[in-house]
Amino acid sequence: MTKPTTAPPHRKKLMHTWPLLTPTVGVLLLWAFVPLAMTLWFSFQRYNLVDPTISGFAGFNNYKFLLESPAFLLSIVNELVLVGAVLIITLVLGVAFAVLFDQEFFGRSVARLLVIAPFFVMPTVAALIWKNLLMDPVNGVFAFVARSLGFTPIDWFTNYPMAGVVMIVAWEWVPFATLILLTAMQSLDRQQVEAAKMDGARGPQILRYVILPHLARPMTIVLMMETIYLLAVFAEIFVTTSGGPGNATTTLTYLIYLRALVSFDVGGAAAGGVLAVILANIVALFLVRTVARNVDL
Amino acid sequence: MCTLELRNLRKVYSNVEVIKGVDLTIKDREFVVFVGPSGCGKSTLLRMIAGLEEISGGDFMIDGVRVNDVPPDKRGLAMVFQSYALYPHMTVAENMAFALRLAGVPKPERDERVMVAAKTLQLDALLERKPANLSGGQRQRVAIGRAIVRQPKAFLFDEPLSNLDAALRVQTRIEIAKLHNDLKSTMIYVTHDQVEAMTLADRIVVFNAGKIEQVGTPLELYHNPANLFVAGFIGSPKMNLIAAEVRSSDGRTSVLTLEGGSLFSVPKALVPGQKLTIGLRPEHIAVVAEGGMAGRVEVVEHLGNETIAYASIGAAQPLTVKLPSDSDVRIGEMLHFASRGQTASLFDEAGSAIMSPSA
Amino acid sequence: MRSSPLQKFIVAVLGWTVALLMFFPVAWMVLTSFKTEIDAVHSPPLLVFHPTLANFTHVIYLGNYLGALTNSVAISLGSTVLGLLIAMPAAYAMAFFPNRWTKDLLLWMLSTKMMPAVGVLMPIYLLCQRSGLLDTLSGLILVMMLSNLPIIVWMLYTFFKEVPGDIIEASRMDGAGVLAQLRVVLLPLAGPGIASTALLSIILSWNEAFWSINLTSVNAAPLTAFIATFSAPEGLFWAKLSAASTLAVAPILIFGWMTQRQLVRGLTFGAVK
Numbered sequence: 023m024t025k026p027t028t029a030p031p032h033r034k035k036l037m038h039t040w041p042l043l044t045p046t047v048g049v050l051l052l053w054a055f056v057p058l059a060m061t062l063w064f065s066f067q068r069y070n071l072v073d074p075t076i077s078g079f080a081g082f083n084n085y086k087f088l089l090e091s092p093a094f095l096l097s098i099v100n101e102l103v104l105v106g107a108v109l110i111i112t113l114v115l116g117v118a119f120a121v122l123f124d125q126e127f128f129g130r131s132v133a134r135l136l137v138i139a140p141f142f143v144m145p146t147v148a149a150l151i152w153k154n155l156l157m158d159p160v161n162g163v164f165a166f167v168a169r170s171l172g173f174t175p176i177d178w179f180t181n182y183p184m185a186g187v188v189m190i191v192a193w194e195w196v197p198f199a200t201l202i203l204l205t206a207m208q209s210l211d212r213q214q215v216e217a218a219k220m221d222g223a224r225g226p227q228i229l230r231y232v233i234l235p236h237l238a239r240p241m242t243i244v245l246m247m248e249t250i251y252l253l254a255v256f257a258e259i260f261v262t263t264s265g266g267p268g269n270a271t272t273t274l275t276y277l278i279y280l281r282a283l284v285s286f287d288v289g290g291a292a293a294g295g296v297l298a299v300i301l302a303n304i305v306a307l308f309l310v311r312t313v314a315r316n317v318d319l
Numbered sequence: 320m321c322t323l324e325l326r327n328l329r330k331v332y333s334n335v336e337v338i339k340g341v342d343l344t345i346k347d348r349e350f351v352v353f354v355g356p357s358g359c360g361k362s363t364l365l366r367m368i369a370g371l372e373e374i375s376g377g378d379f380m381i382d383g384v385r386v387n388d389v390p391p392d393k394r395g396l397a398m399v400f401q402s403y404a405l406y407p408h409m410t411v412a413e414n415m416a417f418a419l420r421l422a423g424v425p426k427p428e429r430d431e432r433v434m435v436a437a438k439t440l441q442l443d444a445l446l447e448r449k450p451a452n453l454s455g456g457q458r459q460r461v462a463i464g465r466a467i468v469r470q471p472k473a474f475l476f477d478e479p480l481s482n483l484d485a486a487l488r489v490q491t492r493i494e495i496a497k498l499h500n501d502l503k504s505t506m507i508y509v510t511h512d513q514v515e516a517m518t519l520a521d522r523i524v525v526f527n528a529g530k531i532e533q534v535g536t537p538l539e540l541y542h543n544p545a546n547l548f549v550a551g552f553i554g555s556p557k558m559n560l561i562a563a564e565v566r567s568s569d570g571r572t573s574v575l576t577l578e579g580g581s582l583f584s585v586p587k588a589l590v591p592g593q594k595l596t597i598g599l600r601p602e603h604i605a606v607v608a609e610g611g612m613a614g615r616v617e618v619v620e621h622l623g624n625e626t627i628a629y630a631s632i633g634a635a636q637p638l639t640v641k642l643p644s645d646s647d648v649r650i651g652e653m654l655h656f657a658s659r660g661q662t663a664s665l666f667d668e669a670g671s672a673i674m675s676p677s678a
Numbered sequence: 679m680r681s682s683p684l685q686k687f688i689v690a691v692l693g694w695t696v697a698l699l700m701f702f703p704v705a706w707m708v709l710t711s712f713k714t715e716i717d718a719v720h721s722p723p724l725l726v727f728h729p730t731l732a733n734f735t736h737v738i739y740l741g742n743y744l745g746a747l748t749n750s751v752a753i754s755l756g757s758t759v760l761g762l763l764i765a766m767p768a769a770y771a772m773a774f775f776p777n778r779w780t781k782d783l784l785l786w787m788l789s790t791k792m793m794p795a796v797g798v799l800m801p802i803y804l805l806c807q808r809s810g811l812l813d814t815l816s817g818l819i820l821v822m823m824l825s826n827l828p829i830i831v832w833m834l835y836t837f838f839k840e841v842p843g844d845i846i847e848a849s850r851m852d853g854a855g856v857l858a859q860l861r862v863v864l865l866p867l868a869g870p871g872i873a874s875t876a877l878l879s880i881i882l883s884w885n886e887a888f889w890s891i892n893l894t895s896v897n898a899a900p901l902t903a904f905i906a907t908f909s910a911p912e913g914l915f916w917a918k919l920s921a922a923s924t925l926a927v928a929p930i931l932i933f934g935w936m937t938q939r940q941l942v943r944g945l946t947f948g949a950v951k
């Protein structure tokens with residue numbers, strides 16, 4: 023027998039997890055806070071990359087300038103319109119397609135592959151193909167269809183630029199919603215549907231009382247993932263409208279990009295960045311709560 | 320040689336103490352069973368012994384050496400998990416040899432040791448199968464084989480039979496008993512099933528709510544339960560526990576009024592008016608012509624080898640009585656019951672035993 | 679659910695209509711890529727024409743396609759491998775040794791993903807410029823890895839959670855250290871999950887446009903940035919645009935189709951079974 027020991031002051035752990043967590047947490051901390059701190063700093067500076075004579079402390083001037091410019095408020099409205107419209111379209115179509123492709127029919131698995139294809143198409147390609155091949159008011163396929171049906175072709179990017187962008191982005195994200203909701207549909211207990219039928223429920227009631235509640239959780243996942251990516255939509259605007267005509271499709275994201283890498287106004291872009299972060303945090307607060315409720319940790 | 324010593328072991332999960340100071344010495348080659356209702360902390364304690372769970376307080380010694388901070392694989396203990404925890408992507412042989420492979424044991428020796436263990440457990444025909452292609456009982460044997468191969472200082476079992484069907488459970492229980500006899504190594508076995516505990520253990524440790532209620536051989540626990548909890552936990556059907564009050568005492572024997580009004584005399588001096596609980600094992604109660612506790616039979620269970628009757632004697636719980644299989648009691652019958660010999664246990668208001676049949 | 683032949687027919691027609699409409703832009707792009715520039719802008723649009731490979735040869739030999747392709751492959755593979763290497767130990771620790779902060783840590787990681795990239799565009803641009811990482815593969819690999827890291831950690835975490843903890847503990851009893859546990863036990867058991875995490879990371883990196891466009895010019899420009907150069911008015915040749923686009927999309931589309939089942943598991947954070 024060795025001499026009895028009492029609890030030592032320093033109790034070693036059987037399993038250290040911090041060396042495993044450090045790399046991830048470390049780089050994410052750097053990634054999350056260093057640039058943000060710099061953005062905050064820049065937002066109070068007079069700083070232009072191409073004009074070194076502009077320098078010094080700016081106080082709140084960058085913010086003032088930004089908040090007073092009519093483009094700013096419009097850009098936030100545009101951002102919300104874009105995100106909101108695409109979310110609604112993708113969720114509605116996603117549920118509809120999920121229910122449709124959950125049915126057995128000839129060639130379903132091939133048809134399903136075709137439906138999810140847009141998810142794999144890079145945003146720049148999607149935007150260019152839609153803008154030119156499909157939506158061109160003279161030679162585009164849509165114009166041809168409109169003319170054949172006796173309508174005047176719509177010049178989307180001149181007259182309804184935001185609708186045009188929403189269409190493209192929604193096309194890219196409908197497959198994502200479909201894919202996830204379809205997977206969820208397949209775990210729906212068929213007996214539940216049969217029980218509902220025995221209780222006299224018809225199609226719409228089955229959708230309302232059985233299918234939609236079952237899809238509630240996956241729908242929040244779709245909502246979260248899409249919001250993350252939709253708030254950052256950039257390429258689709260960059261290659262189609264460049265924010266125009268006027269500022270009609272300039273979202274906050276795009277506005278900051280213009281300030282930053284077109285006018286090289288670092289101070290102004292940084293002030294916009296800070297506001298974008300605040301906006302995103304408001305959304306994130308809501309989203310993270312939803313996720314925390316809906317995903318088992 | 321393997322002695323395990325637990326000194327005031329404690330486990331705290333974020334401010335909740337689930338193991339509240341356990342002192343216990345497990346002797347070399349002893350088969351110790353931890354038994355208790357589920358949620359009482361048996362698995363937690365076993366996992367602390369295994370090294371899978373940190374020890375929040377106290378000391379744990381193996382052969383006199385404090386091993387609180389020694390990682391699980393360095394403690395020389397092997398564990399059989401309730402879910403078996405076999406590696407699904409490895410064959411039976413690979414599963415059993417895995418620890419040896421990690422320890423750098425050369426392949427010929429590995430194969431040899433796996434073969435020996437496989438023969439003992441009749442697994443030699445299954446060595447190349449994957450766990451998915453085994454029956455529940457076979458998986459269970461592989462899990463045991465994986466432990467044997469390591470030639471551990473002690474075996475830890477966490478409810479190893481709970482995923483088997485009833486027939487297989489009895490058979491495997493016997494095999495484990497035989498294994499202990501053959502290997503002669505220290506074993507700690509966790510179960511919530513008191514029958515497993517009674518049949519396997521050299522010593523049983525009864526747990527409740529993170530504390531030891533009593534330690535003893537199966538018969539000690541059966542005959543001399545230290546308190547109401549152990550009395551109610553050990554034995555099947557359960558001991559009858561009836562509230563009682565001392566009516567009179569003559570210095571050698573006392574007469575108790577049981578809940579429901581029957582009188583009962585015990586060979587012990589007690590203070591009149593004292594409230595206590597009397598414990599009567601169903602197998603120690605007989606039907607008598609008159610006197611004793613009168614009750615109406617409410618349910619009769621014919622089990623073939625015996626008959627269990629439940630009679631209402633006016634107490635909160637019906638009186639459970641074990642009768643011979645040819646007994647012809649009928650539902651609704653009024654019978655008189657008396658304890659056979661001096662076989663009652665008495666517990667004070669705090670639940671501690673103040674008299675046991677053999678004391 | 680029993681349905682009449684008529685219902686079945688209607689479902690099939692509906693299903694195929696939806697499928698063809700959704701796929702039409704891609705199909706039309708591929709079709710146009712085989713047209714001459716004149717046929718491409720023909721009105722009414724041509725379904726029958728003399729196919730030509732001239733656009734592909736043009737894009738491959740005269741454009742920067744091969745360079746951009748190499749960059750795309752390097753960036754998506756590089757950032758994915760790097761991300762997995764960093765994220766796996768963390769996900770392992772959180773899945774099998776959770777403590778009272780694990781949940782908060784995970785949510786914090788996810789919340790970093792919600793920070794808008796534009797908010798930090800300027801600092802990242804300047805940091806890359808100062809450190810010489812602007813328009814380099816390493817720079818883009820790093821940024822792409824960082825921006826996908828929260829998603830990678832989350833997905834790995836959910837997949838690791840599905841591995842029974844008992845098996846990990848059994849391997850610890852058997853003497854497996856962290857590396858052996860990851861390699862011999864976790865990798866085989868969570869293999870499909872790790873694969874679907876890798877797939878999603880590759881696809882996200884391949885299609886990422888914001889950082890690709892803003893942090894590269896010539897040397898490190900991946901396909902997303904390469905295609906964006908076709909938006910300049912002087913580059914507007916529909917057939918060549920289509921050919922370049924087809925070449926940019928085809929690898930990942932085929933890859934995605936082949937692995938779609940794996941992918942879904944990853945996309946839903948394990949919240950949908």
Ligand SMILES: Nc1ncnc2c1ncn2[C@@H]1O[C@H](COP(=O)(O)OP(=O)(O)O)[C@@H](O)[C@H]1O
Pocket residue numbers: 332337355356357358359360361362363364
């Ligand atoms: N990781 C944990 N965190 C918090 N409480 C736990 C944890 N593990 C077990 N417990 C609690 O500890 C108690 C004992 O659990 P356990 O040892 O599994 O019981 P038993 O094996 O006897 O059924 C239970 O009340 C359980 O809820």
Ligand SMILES: [Mg+2]
Pocket residue numbers: 358361362363478
């Ligand atoms: Mg247990």
